Amino acid sequence: MKAHPSKPCLVSLIGEITTDDLVPDGNGRPKAANFKAWFALFADSVASGSSSARLRSYLKNTSREVWDYVNWLTHAKNAAYFDAEIGVAITNDLLTAVSNSWLRHCAGQHPRCGECASYSVIAGQCHACGWFDESSVSPELPAISPEELEARLAEPCTQVRPTATHPDTTDGLTEQAR
């Protein structure tokens, strides 16, 4: 069975979130390929404290389950079409949770509108009344060298696959992902 596209996607995800800042002082750095250990450190970082306990638990448990499922899928001889579709769906859900957890972490805990007290404040702007927080600071993006940027853009990171709902979609899997 060819490699399921979710596997390189999860490996890339670890490449994106892995920094020494995640490793607590005095602790050893997990091996680069240790998805579960790195993801647990990421969850501890973006969802720390008692008020984030449910999110932290969700991120850790879900990431372990998704990783185990996708690994099973890669090697399973009896996996069928819908097993692969489920692999794509649960990987997509994990990426969405990771993205929003990261944005939540960058935004700080429960930012509220200074005008109408709405919780719908994203990137310093209230989506309910339009108020803008002048003290809002955009998160700093990691610096990427021109060579690294060129290498990242050389391969598409969005893979278009035929699905049950869109069976006519062109199979856009890269050779690398097969």
Ligand SMILES: [Zn+2]
């Ligand atoms: Zn408002």
